[in-house]
Amino acid sequence: MTHRFIASIAFILTLGSLHAASIEYWDWKSIDTNAISFPKNFLFGVGTSAYQVEGGNKNVWDRWAHEGKCEQAAGQACDHWNRYHEDAQLIQNLGANAYRFGVEWSRIEPQQGVFDEAALDHYAAMCDELLKRGIAPVITLHHYNDPIWFADVGGFEKEENIQLYVRFAKKVIDKLHNKVHLWLTFNSPTSYAAKGYLANRMPPGKKNMQLMAEVMKNLLVAHVRLYKAVKHDRITAHAQVGTLHNICQLEPARMWDKPFALLGDYISHRCLYNFFKTGVFRFYIPCMGYVYHKEPDAPKSLDFIGLNYYSHFMMHGPKTSTFPDEMQTMCPDKTIYPEGFYRAIKEIDAHIAKPLNVPIYVTENGVAPVKEEDRELFLRRYYYAMHKAMNEGCDVRGYFYWSLMDNYEWGTMGKKRYGLYHVDFETHKRTLKSSAQYYIDIAQKFGNKFQMV
Numbered sequence: 447m448t449h450r451f452i453a454s455i456a457f458i459l460t461l462g463s464l465h466a467a468s469i470e471y472w473d474w475k476s477i478d479t480n481a482i483s484f485p486k487n488f489l490f491g492v493g494t495s496a497y498q499v500e501g502g503n504k505n506v507w508d509r510w511a512h513e514g515k516c517e518q519a520a521g522q523a524c525d526h527w528n529r530y531h532e533d534a535q536l537i538q539n540l541g542a543n544a545y546r547f548g549v550e551w552s553r554i555e556p557q558q559g560v561f562d563e564a565a566l567d568h569y570a571a572m573c574d575e576l577l578k579r580g581i582a583p584v585i586t587l588h589h590y591n592d593p594i595w596f597a598d599v600g601g602f603e604k605e606e607n608i609q610l611y612v613r614f615a616k617k618v619i620d621k622l623h624n625k626v627h628l629w630l631t632f633n634s635p636t637s638y639a640a641k642g643y644l645a646n647r648m649p650p651g652k653k654n655m656q657l658m659a660e661v662m663k664n665l666l667v668a669h670v671r672l673y674k675a676v677k678h679d680r681i682t683a684h685a686q687v688g689t690l691h692n693i694c695q696l697e698p699a700r701m702w703d704k705p706f707a708l709l710g711d712y713i714s715h716r717c718l719y720n721f722f723k724t725g726v727f728r729f730y731i732p733c734m735g736y737v738y739h740k741e742p743d744a745p746k747s748l749d750f751i752g753l754n755y756y757s758h759f760m761m762h763g764p765k766t767s768t769f770p771d772e773m774q775t776m777c778p779d780k781t782i783y784p785e786g787f788y789r790a791i792k793e794i795d796a797h798i799a800k801p802l803n804v805p806i807y808v809t810e811n812g813v814a815p816v817k818e819e820d821r822e823l824f825l826r827r828y829y830y831a832m833h834k835a836m837n838e839g840c841d842v843r844g845y846f847y848w849s850l851m852d853n854y855e856w857g858t859m860g861k862k863r864y865g866l867y868h869v870d871f872e873t874h875k876r877t878l879k880s881s882a883q884y885y886i887d888i889a890q891k892f893g894n895k896f897q898m899v
């Protein structure tokens with residue numbers, strides 16, 4: 447009798463813990479989104495990445511497109527490589543004081559071990575152009591853009607290739623350390639591993655949980671090794687190095703979907719948090735993947751943490767969908783959900799920023815709206831959500847809207863328009879969108895020109 451009683455209680459408790467998450471929604475009618483303010487020196491930035499805007503890059507994405515794995519390659523993209531003077535002026539016109547952009551590994555190291563000084567000079571000139579306008583250069587060293595030669599030697603699948611990334615990235619930092627405010631080692635290690643090695647959504651298009659876990663581990667280890675190389679070198683030790691994490695909440699549609707949501711959360715978030723908190727990368731899913739690796743310096747390898755946030759998903763078993771009652775966007779997997787941005791800032795704060803005592807930068811947040819006016823509403827509400835988290839003690843030092851201009855959105859061009867500037871991909875003409883005015887108002891009201899110290 448007692449056993450049965452205890453078993454029943456245990457069963458009820460288990461069922462209780464399997465409840466579908468109650469999603470947080472705010473009553474926007476009662477919220478004054480104008481009641482926000484930001485501290486002095488807050489970075490109001492905009493972001494892009496090399497392959498998405500530069501044009502003329504031949505890396506794994508180019509090959510992927512030419513093999514017919516996605517609709518199109520970036521081709522000339524936004525021709526940003528040739529138009530960066532004009533684009534620096536456009537950034538200044540927004541009132542922004544920071545610009546996050548990527549460097550193209552395949553330009554800097556076109557063949558393994560062969561470095562192109564002219565490409566590095568080009569990025570140095572770009573930084574100078576920004577700095578003279580009071581805009582902080584923030585560089586992403588790797589944003590999904592593996593050179594073909596790197597992929598062909600096994601890319602991040604092989605632990606011995608970590609040193610190839612570290613050599614390339616250190617070379618860039620050696621060249622630009624006096625000109626760059628913040629360095630991001632990778633754009634979202636977990637997204638790169640999951641999309642390239644599990645979901646078949648980007649090169650190399652594999653579906654292998656074990657490989658995905660190994661790639662994730664190798665990226666994180668590469669981050670730590672680069673961090674140490676930078677800090678051990680007296681000349682570059684002052685560089686501020688971090689990485690970024692993409693949070694997308696996985697919400698179970700029904701209580702029995704909760705195990706899938708928990709599994710998704712484990713793969714997408716927990717392994718990374720544990721790695722930085724404990725120095726141990728532990729990934730274990732019975733019969734599917736096992737990786738155990740110790741990197742004791744991991745907890746001391748972040749000067750800051752970046753956060754990318756867009757939206758959340760509903761999970762139906764292993765399948766995902768958006769929430770039908772929320773405001774939809776041009777991306778079938780993203781709705782407008784500012785409450786989730788607040789939750790994500792709190793989450794990164796609790797798991798990384800507070801335990802490791804580092805500040806947070808919102809390295810990406812943006813929308814490809816159905817109607818232009820939705821972009822202003824998006825910005826108002828996401829700014830409000832960030833301001834609320836900051837008021838509650840989260841040390842957020844900057845916000846980078848994605849993106850400066852419409853660009854190549856991994857497979858298509860012009861269908862998902864995230865830009866504050868419209869780009870005509872025939873003529874490359876940039877035109878300010880009316881919805882950018884709210885971004886400008888806030889940046890001009892609270893932003894100050896950046897000065898490199």
Ligand code: IFM
Nearest residue numbers: 495498633754810848855
């Ligand atoms: O364009 C991408 C970016 O490269 C990475 N984060 C999400 C953006 C929008 O999909």
